[in-house]
Amino acid sequence: MDYLDELESQSIYIFREAYRSFKDLVMLWSIGKDSTVLLWLARKAFFGHVPFPLMHIDTSFKIPEMIEYRDQFAREWKLKLIVGMNREAIDSRQTFPDGAVSRLQCCAALKTDALKHTLSGRWPRRVLDPDSGEFYTVENGTPFTGVIVGARADEEGSRSKERYFSPRGQESDWEVSDQPPELWNQFKTDFAPGTHVRIHPLLDWTELNIWEYIQRENIPVVSLYFDQGDGKRYRSLGCWPCTAPVESTAKTVAEIIEELRSGKFANIAERSGRQQDKEDGSGLETLRRSGYM
Amino acid sequence: MFTAPSSVGPVASGRDRQQMNIVVIGHVDHGKSTLIGRLLADTGSLPKGKLEAVQAYCARNAKPFEYAFLLDALKEEQAQGITIDTARCFFKSSRREYIILDAPGHVEFLKNMISGAARAEAALLLIDAKEGIRENSRRHGYLLSLLGIRQIAVAVNKMDLVDYRRDVFETIQKDYTAFLQQVHLSPRFFIPVSARFGDNLCTRSAQMSWYGGPTVLEAMDRFEKEPAGREKPFRFPVQDVYKFTEEGDDRRIVAGRVETGTVRAGDEVVFLPSGKRSRIASIEGFNRPPQTEAYAGQSTGFTLTEQVYIPPNQILCRADQPAAxxxxxxxxxxxxxxxxxxxxxxxxxxxxxxxxxxxxxxxxxxxxxxxxxxxxxxxxxxxxxxxxxxxxxxxxxxxxxxxxxxxxxxxxxxxxxxxxxxxxxxxxxxxxxxxSISEHVHRRQKYWQRSRIRPQNRSDRYKQQAALVLLCGPPGVGKSEIAKALEEQLFDAGRMVYYLGLDNSLLGVDSDLQTTDERDEYIRRLGEIAHLFTDAGLILITTISHLDDYELQAIRTLNQPYPCLVVAIGSHRLAQSRPDLHIEKPDDVPEVIEKIQCLLTREHYLLEYHL
The missing domain is CATH 2.40.30.10 (Translation factors)
Incomplete structure (x- = not known):
C-alpha cells in the first residue's frame, strides 16, 4: 500500500465507525475540493452509496459556479442534500458585503449560526428531492448528533489540534484544552444527550494529498480551481467578497500538483486568499471555538 | 548560523514516497516545541511568512522570539507557555514525509500525550540536560511501552546550559537506559542536542565533537516503517454488515479493515466468538480494479457464500489459520x-x-x-x-x-x-x-434477610412453584399479547401471577437507562426484579426481544434459586440453551396459552388443588 492507500483506508475506517455509532449522522459539503474528496471517500466506504444526508450552508455569497456544481452532482449521485441559510441576516442585509458588519461577524452569522441552527433543526432546512430535482422545506427537523467535516490538520494552527472524533457542547462550543483521548483506532463514539460529535476523516491529509487523490480517482471538482485563461485560479473556495483567486496558470490537476510540490505554492499557506483568517491575529480559532468548521 | 542541512533535498515524488508519524514527548519544559519549531525552520518546511509573522508578533508584544511559538498556534497556549494538545505538523526529509505530533509534557494533559503517541510509529523523547530525568520522562517511557512503540530516539536537550559536557550526557544516557530496560524498551539513539541553537538537530554540532552519532534528522530517517503484518494470521474485526437494498443493491457486505494477514475469495472463514462459518464469495470495492485478495491495512468488504447471521462484535478469521x-x-x-x-x-x-x-x-x-x-x-x-x-x-x-x-x-x-x-x-x-454475576448471587444469597415465612409455606398456600416465565422472540411477534392472556387465564384459575411489561420497568426502575446502549444493565435489573417476585412466591411473566444465550444465563443466575422457563415465540437466537417450549407460528393465541399451561402443569409449577 502506498501513502494514498493508507490515508484512504483510515478515512474509510473512520466513516464506518461514524455510521455505526451515530443514528442521526450528516456530512457537511462545502463544495470545495476537500469536502468533495470526503464525499468520494464516503462512496468508497459504503460501496458506491452515501447512506446519510449532506448539508450545505449557503451564505448567498457563494461563487455561482459552486451552486451549479452542487446541484448537478447532488442529482447525478442521488444525494440527500440539505441546505441551511441565515435568512434573517441575509434579508435584513446584516452582512459584510452590505457594509453592515465586519468579516468575522459576517462569518459568525451566515456560517456559524446558520450551521448551528440547521444542525439542531431549530431553523428550517431546504431539502433536495433527488427525483424531481426540486427543493422542499422541512421545519423542526431532528437534531444531528454526528457531523462529518472535511477539516485537515495542515490548514492552520487550530485545526492541527483536532481529534478524529471531537465532541461539541450544547452550543456547538469546542473545549480545546479538554479533549477526549484517542487510542489506536478507538474513538469517542459515546456522547451525552444534547451534545454532538464532529468527525474528521481527512485530518491527516495535506493539500497535496487531496490533489493527488483527485488525480488518482479522477474526481470531478469545480472549474474555479483551474486557470480559465486569465492567469488566475482559486486555491481555496469561499464567499466571493472574501476569497481572492491566486495568480496561477495551472489548468489541470497535474499542473496544480506540480505547483504544490515544487512550484510557486510549495511554501505558501493555502488559506492565504481567505481574508477572515487575518482579522484579530487568530480569527479562525475564535470562530472555531464557537462552532465554525 | 543557518547552514543548509545535508539530508534535506528534493523529496522522492510519486507513489514510492513514504509517510511516518513521529511523536515528540518528554517532561514539561524540556523543549519539545522548541525542537520541532527549529526542525521546521531549519529544513525550510514552514509556510512562507510564518516565521516572520511570529517574529513580528513577538516584537509587537515585546517578547523575545522563541521557536516554540511557531507551534503554539493557539492563544491559550501562548498565554500559559505550555502545549495543551497534540499539534500536528508536516515536514519532509530526503527519505520521506513526516507528521510530527507535539505531545504535551504537562501531567494535566497526559491523555493528549497518549492520543498523540498512540498514532505514532516512532518516538523522539526529550530530556533536559540540566534538569535530568523527571517524573514524566519515566511515565512517558512507560506509556510508550504500553502503547507498543518500539522505535525510540532520546534527545538530551539544552546541552548549551551544561556547557556541552560529555559526562552530563553520558550519566543521563546510562540512567535512562537502565530505566527503559525495566519496561522492555531499548532506544536506538541517544543524541546530545541544543534545540535552541540547532546543535545536532539537522546539522552536526561544532560544540560536541566528542559525539559521533547521527543528528536528530538522520536518526529519524533511520527509523523503519513497521511491517504491515501480512504474514500474520488473518484478522478482520467486523465493523458492520451493509445492505443497501432500497438503493437497488442486493449485495450483503461484511465491512471492516484487515488488521493482519490476507484472505482470498474462496477461503473458508470463521466468525468469533460466535463460531459461525462461511466462505468468502467476493471482495468488494468502489472505483477500483477487481480484487481476489485482501491484505493487512485495507478497509474493504466481503460477500459470503452462505448467509449466516452475524451478531455484533465479531472478528473474522481464516479457518486454516490459528484462530483468535x-x-x-x-x-x-x-x-x-x-x-x-x-x-x-x-x-x-x-x-x-x-x-x-x-x-x-x-x-x-x-x-x-x-x-x-x-x-x-x-x-x-x-x-x-x-x-x-x-x-x-x-x-x-x-x-x-x-x-x-x-x-x-x-x-x-x-x-x-x-x-x-x-x-x-x-x-x-x-x-x-x-x-461476576454468580459471585454476586452467591453473596446475595448468603446475606439475604429471610423472613419467617419460608418458600415452602408460600408454595403450599399458593398451590404453585414460583417461577419466571420468559417469552422471547423477535419484536412484533405478539409476545406481550400472549403474556397478558396467559396472566389472565392463570389469574382466573386462582394463581398468584403477575405480568411485567417492558415499558413498565423502563418507566420505573430503569428510567435512568439509555435504552439502546444499556441493554446489559436492563437485563441485570430484570434478573433482580424477577428474583423479588419469585422470592415472594409468584409466577412472573415477562417478554424480551432478541434474547441471547449470555443474557439468558445472566437472568437465570440472578433469579436463583428459582427456576426460569423459556418460551420462544417465532424465531430465536438461542444456540447453546434450548427453550423449554418453542412455538414457531403463534397464530392461535388460545392454543399457545394452552401449550404453555400444559408445560407448567407437566413440570409441576401448577399444583393441583386437593379439596
Whole structure:
C-alpha cells in the first residue's frame, strides 16, 4: 500500500465507525475540493452509496459556479442534500458585503449560526428531492448528533489540534484544552444527550494529498480551481467578497500538483486568499471555538 | 548560523514516497516545541511568512522570539507557555514525509500525550540536560511501552546550559537506559542536542565533537516503517454488515479493515466468538480494479457464500489459520485517565477491535506508579494516571489476541460515563472460577434477610412453584399479547401471577437507562426484579426481544434459586440453551396459552388443588 492507500483506508475506517455509532449522522459539503474528496471517500466506504444526508450552508455569497456544481452532482449521485441559510441576516442585509458588519461577524452569522441552527433543526432546512430535482422545506427537523467535516490538520494552527472524533457542547462550543483521548483506532463514539460529535476523516491529509487523490480517482471538482485563461485560479473556495483567486496558470490537476510540490505554492499557506483568517491575529480559532468548521 | 542541512533535498515524488508519524514527548519544559519549531525552520518546511509573522508578533508584544511559538498556534497556549494538545505538523526529509505530533509534557494533559503517541510509529523523547530525568520522562517511557512503540530516539536537550559536557550526557544516557530496560524498551539513539541553537538537530554540532552519532534528522530517517503484518494470521474485526437494498443493491457486505494477514475469495472463514462459518464469495470495492485478495491495512468488504447471521462484535478469521481467542476473562495492563477512579464491581464499557461490551474490573493484581515503577498490591481502586495489572471480565465472550501475538486485536479502551477513561493491552486469557454475576448471587444469597415465612409455606398456600416465565422472540411477534392472556387465564384459575411489561420497568426502575446502549444493565435489573417476585412466591411473566444465550444465563443466575422457563415465540437466537417450549407460528393465541399451561402443569409449577 502506498501513502494514498493508507490515508484512504483510515478515512474509510473512520466513516464506518461514524455510521455505526451515530443514528442521526450528516456530512457537511462545502463544495470545495476537500469536502468533495470526503464525499468520494464516503462512496468508497459504503460501496458506491452515501447512506446519510449532506448539508450545505449557503451564505448567498457563494461563487455561482459552486451552486451549479452542487446541484448537478447532488442529482447525478442521488444525494440527500440539505441546505441551511441565515435568512434573517441575509434579508435584513446584516452582512459584510452590505457594509453592515465586519468579516468575522459576517462569518459568525451566515456560517456559524446558520450551521448551528440547521444542525439542531431549530431553523428550517431546504431539502433536495433527488427525483424531481426540486427543493422542499422541512421545519423542526431532528437534531444531528454526528457531523462529518472535511477539516485537515495542515490548514492552520487550530485545526492541527483536532481529534478524529471531537465532541461539541450544547452550543456547538469546542473545549480545546479538554479533549477526549484517542487510542489506536478507538474513538469517542459515546456522547451525552444534547451534545454532538464532529468527525474528521481527512485530518491527516495535506493539500497535496487531496490533489493527488483527485488525480488518482479522477474526481470531478469545480472549474474555479483551474486557470480559465486569465492567469488566475482559486486555491481555496469561499464567499466571493472574501476569497481572492491566486495568480496561477495551472489548468489541470497535474499542473496544480506540480505547483504544490515544487512550484510557486510549495511554501505558501493555502488559506492565504481567505481574508477572515487575518482579522484579530487568530480569527479562525475564535470562530472555531464557537462552532465554525 | 543557518547552514543548509545535508539530508534535506528534493523529496522522492510519486507513489514510492513514504509517510511516518513521529511523536515528540518528554517532561514539561524540556523543549519539545522548541525542537520541532527549529526542525521546521531549519529544513525550510514552514509556510512562507510564518516565521516572520511570529517574529513580528513577538516584537509587537515585546517578547523575545522563541521557536516554540511557531507551534503554539493557539492563544491559550501562548498565554500559559505550555502545549495543551497534540499539534500536528508536516515536514519532509530526503527519505520521506513526516507528521510530527507535539505531545504535551504537562501531567494535566497526559491523555493528549497518549492520543498523540498512540498514532505514532516512532518516538523522539526529550530530556533536559540540566534538569535530568523527571517524573514524566519515566511515565512517558512507560506509556510508550504500553502503547507498543518500539522505535525510540532520546534527545538530551539544552546541552548549551551544561556547557556541552560529555559526562552530563553520558550519566543521563546510562540512567535512562537502565530505566527503559525495566519496561522492555531499548532506544536506538541517544543524541546530545541544543534545540535552541540547532546543535545536532539537522546539522552536526561544532560544540560536541566528542559525539559521533547521527543528528536528530538522520536518526529519524533511520527509523523503519513497521511491517504491515501480512504474514500474520488473518484478522478482520467486523465493523458492520451493509445492505443497501432500497438503493437497488442486493449485495450483503461484511465491512471492516484487515488488521493482519490476507484472505482470498474462496477461503473458508470463521466468525468469533460466535463460531459461525462461511466462505468468502467476493471482495468488494468502489472505483477500483477487481480484487481476489485482501491484505493487512485495507478497509474493504466481503460477500459470503452462505448467509449466516452475524451478531455484533465479531472478528473474522481464516479457518486454516490459528484462530483468535475467545473468553470473558482478560488479564491486562491498563492505564487510567478517568476523573473518577476505576473501581471493582462497577459496570464499564470495553471497546476491543470492533467489539463493544459491558465489562467489570474483577481484581487488581498490582498498581504501578509509572513515575518510578514502584508496585503497590494493596490498593483497591485505580486512580487517575495509575497503571495497573488487573483482571477484567466481560458480560458476553469477546474475541481477541494476546498483544504479544497480534497487537491490533490485543488492545482496548474502557468507557466510563461516555468518556474514554482507560486504555490497555491484553496479556493473556484467564478462566475465572466464577463469573461476576454468580459471585454476586452467591453473596446475595448468603446475606439475604429471610423472613419467617419460608418458600415452602408460600408454595403450599399458593398451590404453585414460583417461577419466571420468559417469552422471547423477535419484536412484533405478539409476545406481550400472549403474556397478558396467559396472566389472565392463570389469574382466573386462582394463581398468584403477575405480568411485567417492558415499558413498565423502563418507566420505573430503569428510567435512568439509555435504552439502546444499556441493554446489559436492563437485563441485570430484570434478573433482580424477577428474583423479588419469585422470592415472594409468584409466577412472573415477562417478554424480551432478541434474547441471547449470555443474557439468558445472566437472568437465570440472578433469579436463583428459582427456576426460569423459556418460551420462544417465532424465531430465536438461542444456540447453546434450548427453550423449554418453542412455538414457531403463534397464530392461535388460545392454543399457545394452552401449550404453555400444559408445560407448567407437566413440570409441576401448577399444583393441583386437593379439596
Amino acid at each position: 481467542r475467545t473468553g470473558t476473562c482478560l488479564k491486562v495492563n491498563l492505564f487510567w485517565m478517568g476523573r473518577q477512579p476505576m473501581v471493582i464491581g462497577k459496570r464499564y464499557k470495553i471497546k476491543l477491535a470492533a467489539a463493544r461490551e459491558s465489562v467489570w474490573l474483577r481484581e487488581i493484581y498490582t498498581i504501578l506508579d509509572a513515575t518510578d515503577l514502584s508496585m503497590d498490591s494493596r490498593r483497591r481502586q485505580i486512580e487517575r494516571h495509575d497503571a495497573a495489572e488487573c483482571l477484567l471480565e466481560t458480560f458476553r465472550p469477546v474475541a481477541f489476541d494476546a498483544v504479544s501475538d497480534i497487537a491490533q486485536t490485543g488492545r482496548f479502551v474502557i468507557i466510563d460515563n461516555y468518556e474514554i477513561a482507560g486504555g490497555g493491552i491484553i496479556l493473556e486469557a484467564l478462566s475465572a472460577e466464577r463469573d
